[in-house]
Amino acid sequence: MYNAGIVWQSRHKMKDRKTTHFGYQEVPVEEKAGRVADVFHSVAARYDVMNDLMSGGIHRLWKRFTIEMSAARPGQTILDIAGGTGDLTARFSRIVGPEGTVVLADINESMLKVGRDRLLDRGIAGNVEPVQADAQYLPFPDNTFDCITIAFGLRNVTDKDLALRSMLRVLKPGGRLLVLEFSKPESKLLEKVYDQYSFRLLPFMGKLVANDADSYRYLAESIRMHPDQETLKQMMADAGFVDCEYHNMTGGVVALHKGIKP
Amino acid sequence: MDPTFRAGFDAALETAINAALEYDPGTRARLAKLDGRTLALDITAPSLTLVLCIEGDRVGVRRHWDGEITTRLHGSAISLLRLLRDADATPAGLGVSITGSSGFLAELQSIMRDLDIDWEAPLAQLLGDVPAHSIGGALRSAGRWLRDSLDTAPRAAAEAVSEEWRLTPPRAQFEAFAEDVADLALATDRLEARMALLQQRLARGDD
Structure with missing residues (x-):
């Protein structure tokens, strides 16, 4: 984990430096990626169990809807950014078939290893390429992918605008970007229930199952700091995507944003 | 409808269809020959659109489909069910409109009519052969009764409305x-x- 001295020093220099949010904390821009990496190194081994537990299995339905909206076809090339443990990649791999390719990208080495091993254990190989990559600086040529998905990853990216522009660059013209991310509940009542759940129950479950309450507290905080539906839609349009739209799911707890590269 | 609920419904329906097909290898083999074709059902009552995609020997259930639709049917749930199950049923006779390939529809009708799911196999795995056979017999009787009821229900309802209740001549x-x-x-x-x-x-x- 992080050296307390470095954190202390960096906080004192913060006035002169550009900062960003890490959950509810303000941290120097260059520190965020490292801190997020620590969170995911910590949760990688039990990420799937926790996902099922935290969402009651509903994350599978959110991902199912994402796959439908991707309109993926045999032979296509698909990039699954922040692909983590490979849920979407596994389904895309079946759809694109042996003629197509799915690139499983994640900035976090631990998550990528868990994802790659899990896919291999399920016999999914041949058309899947795991790549450790930063969403802000995607290491692919222009106009490479028919479709890009980023599921529950964008909120952890330091510079979201830079990442969206990087995704636009590597998409083929006419290709689509799908951003699946936690968002803002539509009803006030649901928001209150959701707040109680996120800030009380979630860290408790994190402590119980993964023995790591802090990481799960960060996950809850980072969700609140993430742009709401309309803001993210505007960010996508500003980055250069057209026909931007979003679908609220589970009352807006999660939203799927779609944008097309002109 | 919230996409989460709809995705749940589609997933449950897809799982049920494919779980049933597990016990009918003949149908799976015939479906595999239709790989890549899609049937869209625009159901009027209840209002619902379903896209059934043949993926190898499996059936995928979708809400959105941006690709080509092989055949599209528009009608009530009962009419569509009868069209797929009844040998003599025609789209025009049931008030169902059809666009796209009628050949694909004929193939599906033939597959649905010959559907022969061995319900006893999964039961036998759970309970043993003897109880599975008894339950299987009861299920078959119930299936026949349901099919007969579905066939005669519209005629019986029409007779009740006109002859018994005198609501129509x-x-x-x-x-x-x-x-x-x-x-x-x-x-x-x-x-x-x-x-x-x-x-x-x-x-x-x-x-």
């Missing part, structure tokens, strides 16, 4: 009445024509 009575009205209309037309002829004669001053 019986078909024969209505047809006789309609025939009388047609005769009357014809007679009126003839009378009108005759009167017109007589008026012409009067105007000319004929004897």
Whole structure:
């Protein structure tokens, strides 16, 4: 984990430096990626169990809807950014078939290893390429992918605008970007229930199952700091995507944003 | 409908269809020959659109489909079910509109009619052969009853409405009445024509 001295020093220099949010904390821009990496190194081994537990299995339905909206076809090339443990990649791999390719990208080495091993254990190989990559600086040529998905990853990216522009660059013209991310509940009542759940129950479950309450507290905080539906839609349009739209799911707890590269 | 609920419904339906197909290898082999084709069902009552995609020997259930639709059917759930199950049913006879390939629909009708799911196999794995056979027999009887009921339900409902409750006239009575009205209309037309002829004669001053 992080050296307390470095954190202390960096906080004192913060006035002169550009900062960003890490959950509810303000941290120097260059520190965020490292801190997020620590969170995911910590949760990688039990990420799937926790996902099922935290969402009651509903994350599978959110991902199912994402796959439908991707309109993926045999032979296509698909990039699954922040692909983590490979849920979407596994389904895309079946759809694109042996003629197509799915690139499983994640900035976090631990998550990528868990994802790659899990896919291999399920016999999914041949058309899947795991790549450790930063969403802000995607290491692919222009106009490479028919479709890009980023599921529950964008909120952890330091510079979201830079990442969206990087995704636009590597998409083929006419290709689509799908951003699946936690968002803002539509009803006030649901928001209150959701707040109680996120800030009380979630860290408790994190402590119980993964023995790591802090990481799960960060996950809850980072969700609140993430742009709401309309803001993210505007960010996508500003980055250069057209026909931007979003679908609220589970009352807006999660939203799927779609944008097309002109 | 919230996409989460809809995705849950689609996932449950897809799982149920494919779990049933597990026990009918013949149907799976026939489906595999139709790989890549899609059937869209625009159901009017209840209002719902389903896209069934043949993926290898499996069936995928979707809400959105941006690709090509092989056949699209538009009608009520009961009509669509009858169309797929009943050998003599035609889209026009059931009030179902069809666009796209009718050949694909004919293939699916044939597959649905020959569907032979061995329900006893999964039960036997759980309970053993003897209880599975008894339950299987009961299920088959229930299936036959349901199929017969579905076949006769529209006719029985129509008879109850007209003969028992007298809410609408019986078909024969209505047809006789309609025939009388047609005769009357014809007679009126003839009378009108005759009167017109007589008026012409009067105007000319004929004897």
